[in-house]
Amino acid sequence: MIEFFLGHYAYWFVLILLVIGLYGMIIKHNLVKKVIGLSIFQVAIILFFIASSTKWEATVPVLANHHEKIQAAAYINPLPHTLMLTAIVVGVATSGVSFALLILTYRRYKTLNETELLKRMSEEDAE
Amino acid sequence: MMSSWSTYQSWIPLLAILVSLAAVPLIILSSRRPNLREFWTIGAGVGKFALVFSLLPPLFQHRLAVLNLGEIVTGVPFALKADAVGVFFALIASFLWILTSFYSIGYVRGLSEHKQTRYFAYFAVCLSSTIGIAFSANLATFIIFYEILTIATYPLVIHKETEEAIRAGRKYLAYTLTAGVFLIAAATWTYLLTGSLDFIPGGLLQNTPLASQTAVTLFVLFMFGVGVKAAIMPLHSWLPTAMAAPTPVSALLHAVAVVKSGVFGVIRVSEFTFGPQLLKDYHLDSILLVGASATIILASFLALKEDNLKRRLAYSTVAHLSYIVLGVGLVSSAALLGGMLHLAFHATMKITLFFCAGAIYVHLHKEKVSELDGIGQAMPWTMGAFAVGSLGLVGLPPVNGWLSKWCLGWGSVTAERPLFLIVLILSGLLNAAYFFPIVYRAFFRPAKEKYSGEASPLMVVPLVITAGLSIFFGIFPDVGFKLFQLAKEAAILLFGGLR
């Protein structure tokens, strides 16, 4: 049992990060902090993929000379890395869009605190 | 006996449905010219009746007009079949529509109603779907027309657009849409059980092994589906409320087309989907019988205490619809014959009464029974017709009501269920109790105010015609439409003989 936990320690860290991210998104009242939580969440997923591709005593999958025989065991799996490159880009785009939305929100309501924001929105409805 | 029936392809059933639908755009386009608009209505009515009537001769040669128009849902075709039961119903509905159209003209012009175009247009749609119901060859087609009828009647119910009318419309929709939902559940279930939804004389389900619970549940689902429009208690309460509609609507739709569609559905489901044998085997007939008898008695009592004339008529309708259901539930050929005859004869009588109520309302603006003192002198034709209708509903010869009641009574005897004969007699007495006082008031009580003459001839003539027809059919049930023979054909088809 302990071996199972220790053997997968990277995944436990990923899980902790995930939970931190979700916590930030759910609990924090500041919308920017929610975005930070979101980013942590995404990073956790990226780390999950990267962790899944590591092996002991393997090297980066760059072939110096493609005529030599390829020993798959000698290289770490490059596929998750390339996937995560895309995921990073998605993450950047998400942050970009979310900050743009927050700026719009701030211009219109002059606040980024969720409770305050909801209050102002309902005040506006009442008018 | 069944092999002696042959079928032939014919577009006539479809045309009969479409002719009034085709009139709808014409009616709408000529909304600014009332005479042209009403010409279309009447033209469509006459055309429809002619088409339905033309189906009669082949039918008596045991040839059925059928039409198959591809599948409407997988495995079930959109099919029309003009069998004896269907033609019977279609004949009545389309014939009475012509009279109602004339009457409507008098009514809406007499009251200078608003939105007359909408009124006539939806009336035409209603009739289309009623004929569609009559000619449907399977449950899916039936449900489609049934639901269209539900929706098309709604604008007519709320026609006055008063608070009361809108509330009535809501109630109407709540009842009928719920019914539609039950019907869909029942139909889909039937489809999964049998792989077909056709109406087959003797019963679609008769060869399907059914658990007793399944059969009862399915039947109850069906009865909720068609029972609402048939106004079987406790599903009846929309009908008195729907009397907020203009009187011609009440007359044709709430005494003939809509409610009879429900009753027609009861016939289709009981005789063609389950079949007489299954009704007996699973004691489904007792469900019908208990429901029908309770409705007959209770509705009559409710009618007794109702002061509003139209609502009294509505409760009377509720009671008389259950006569037909009783005819189905007795599971005997004579009772079915009686039920079907009552389907037709109640229509002529009740439409007369509604026409009278409408004429009184338009002419004198009276709606309550207690206000009718002495109007018989002013409106002798109207109230005379009313008296004829009342006599018929009580079941006295020579008005046609006695004939159907007679057959029903005969049926209850041959089915060895004489208890229901007592129900019929008791109901006859109650009918007398709530109709005769009206006639008495009208003719023998002194008038409280001065009334002037008869209503517009556009209204009086149709009601006199329907009253005359009621007497005529009472004496010669087979002349003209051969209604008696048609009903007999249907009963023989279903039970293999008349007994």
Add this chain to the structure above:
Amino acid sequence: MLSNSPALPPLIYLLTGIFIPLAAWKWKKLSFWLALGATSAATFFSFFNLSQALSQGSVSYRFGGWIPPIGIEYVLDPLSGFVTSVINFIAFVVIIYAYRSVAQEIREFRWTPFYALVMLFLSGANGIIMTGDFFNLYVFLEIGSLSLYGLIALGDKKSPVAAFRYLIMGTVGGGFYLLGVGFTYLVTGSLNMGDVHHILFNLSPSPPLIVAMTLMLIGLGIKMAVFPLHGWLPDAYTHAPSAVSAIMAPIGTKIGAYAIARIFFFIFGVKLITQVIPVAQVLSWLSAIGIVYGSIMAMAQNEIKRMLAYSSIAQVGYIGLGLGVVSPYGFIGALLHILNHGLMKACLFLVAGNFRLKLGHSRIDRLDDSLRQSMPWSSAAFTVAALAMIGVPPTVGFFSKWYLALGTIETKNWLFLAVILISSLLNAVYFFRVIERMYFPSQKLTKAGKNSFNEPKMGKREVSFSLLLPTLILALALVVVGFLNTWIVKTILMKALPAGL
């Protein structure tokens, strides 16, 4: 060129999406015409694809010539062909509507971004449907979602907040899906859907696989707005511009539903989701709750767009329920409802947009019976669509109801049957509330004498033709598709059933 047709719809949208900002550098009006051209071309190609798929069976398109499972593969089969045809057709109709609606609702400097984002959104939607690769699906999911956040934020004052809320939930959904993909990859070592299907066939189910399926269900469930995961939907639909609501409501949630159908029924397989992990049961129960919840909430709304949004939650539940009962009829009903609900909701949102444009609001309590005179066509379209929602024949809604009822009875799920049927009655309640308002004079107003002022002439305030045309096309389609339903079911949907039903 035609051999590339499976890849063309998403590619066309992508090209237009990136070309519009360049082209609109000088000619602002061009963006509309480019978008219209792209949607019509994509519609054409997806119909062509559908006919290909029906005549030749499933076609695989290999990106870059790489053989799957190494390369990314697009799979054209009757299911994907059908769904792309549906969404591209609806998008085409709504784009016609966008021309004037956007001109009036959105400020001029945002026209170009609007069309560009719509194109990217559609590219994402088409990509999700066509792709045969788990990770590629994620990428398209995010492309579609990110453009959607932007589109929503083009709406009224509150729209950025709604978009932000959707962004948080949507990204979490995407993240969960991606994690699920990760676990699937750990178990199978492949990202190609067909390949995964074959590998799983020989594998006994393991905990990581269960985790993967759960995560994917949550992730896609958020996109589909299945009951407890629907929180983003009402605000997003309400505050987005009319054209965006009309394009998002029929397409947005449907692609989530499609992805669930594709991944769980075709890739993981029916056996796995019914016998090993009760994904199907969970989906159907959640959907059933969602149907009731959505319908009840819709009754409580006072704003047409919000009411329609809650109604969408209920309607998506129909699809989920149809999938979840795991029966051929249920599956057919769900697929047919993707088409039907798409048409209905698009039509209803277009009418809501018409009201907003002409009346300046779409609040139910402020509608009155002058509408039947002033906007007869919009009102009629609304009524037809409402009847379809209730399920009155011969409109499409009846047939959805029919097949779904068959599906639930087939599997003896009586409770679900009741839910479907009761929900159609609840639909009647909230739609007739609006119809009554639109067609009949309010008694209070009449009494106060407010209503007696000059009634506007027939059609006087009706919206212009380019707004009316799409509305009426959709309303007409509701009836036409109703008549064609057997044909659709027999020729297309019967061939789109997963193995093992």
Add this chain to the structure above:
Amino acid sequence: MKEAENNPIVSLIASIVSPFIMLFGLYVIFHGHYSPGGGFQGGTLLAASIILIRLAHSSHTGQLQFPAKLGTPLGSLGVLIYYGTGLAALWWGGQFLNYAFLPLAEEISLRRSWGILLVEIGVGLAVMAILVSIFDDLLEEEDHD
């Protein structure tokens, strides 16, 4: 954004470092097709160099170097290069992005190599332009509403 007091050290260092970052970015892009690197990474580095100038100098200088309004068109152009490569492959009879069909060289592997380079250039351009324009948009002071 408020004009911060220009710290001469910061602006000097930034001016010196920025070209090198840019050069490194270009290196990463152009080596992307056969060694670690590529358009995403290189584009990010290019964007970093531009953003560094914007941070360290006045916004006027930054705008001279890379006008904000170029962001979207350049981004589109970058994706178009990528897309065009794919489309060209499609045009010459292959599947979308099948570089083997690009008539750039005789040998198939060389064709692939050239094709990937084209794609990487497009991606690099797009990433750079988009990142810079995200930066610009977030700083935009003008309120359009």
